[in-house]
Amino acid sequence: MRRVLVSGCLGGSPVRFNATGVDVCSPIWDRWAAEGRLVSFCPELSVGLPVPRPPAEIVGGVAAEVLDGDGRVREVTGRDVTDLFRVAARRAVDRARAAGVVLAVLVDRSPTCGTSQVHDGSFTGRTIPGRGLAAELLVRAGIPVFHQGQLTQAAALLDGLDRDD
Numbered sequence: 054m055r056r057v058l059v060s061g062c063l064g065g066s067p068v069r070f071n072a073t074g075v076d077v078c079s080p081i082w083d084r085w086a087a088e089g090r091l092v093s094f095c096p097e098l099s100v101g102l103p104v105p106r107p108p109a110e111i112v113g114g115v116a117a118e119v120l121d122g123d124g125r126v127r128e129v130t131g132r133d134v135t136d137l138f139r140v141a142a143r144r145a146v147d148r149a150r151a152a153g154v155v156l157a158v159l160v161d162r163s164p165t166c167g168t169s170q171v172h173d174g175s176f177t178g179r180t181i182p183g184r185g186l187a188a189e190l191l192v193r194a195g196i197p198v199f200h201q202g203q204l205t206q207a208a209a210l211l212d213g214l215d216r217d218d
């Protein structure tokens with residue numbers, strides 16, 4: 054069965070930096086859950102970050118620059134957590150591959166899971182176009198990523214793949 058990697062906080066699990074989750078109210082989600090397709094994974098928890106934790110943002114670049122160059126991820130405290138976030142991103146890809154995932158639905162604006170926007174590194178709430186580190190690595194691994202507002206598009210892709218069998 055083709056599976057869908059989903060952010061661990063999607064569906065309400067309170068593992069975000071501020072100990073909240075992200076509710077999902079969608080028949081698509083409910084169907085995927087009933088079919089056993091959901092592979093729930095929080096990259097940041099997988100590397101031992103606690104709940105709650107200080108907010109972190111990509112500083113001085115986008116995800117590609119953090120993965121390949123001098124971009125950094127910092128907590129609002131100033132602590133450099135770049136290496137932890139790089140490992141977290143790799144673990145998301147490892148989990149996806151091991152579980153037979155064909156696409157991912159992730160929470161937007163996260164420095165790890167963002168798929169279309171991330172915060173701009175100023176810790177002021179401003180966002181810029183871009184992906185989080187895990188989303189960037191998933192795309193590089195050939196796994197399309199969607200945010201939680203794109204379940205219809207994600208389902209269309211999955212249904213198309215299933216029809217091709």
Ligand code: SF4
Nearest residue numbers: 060061062069095166
């Ligand atoms: S890293 Fe991703 S899964 Fe984990 S809390 Fe942040 S947005 Fe959710």
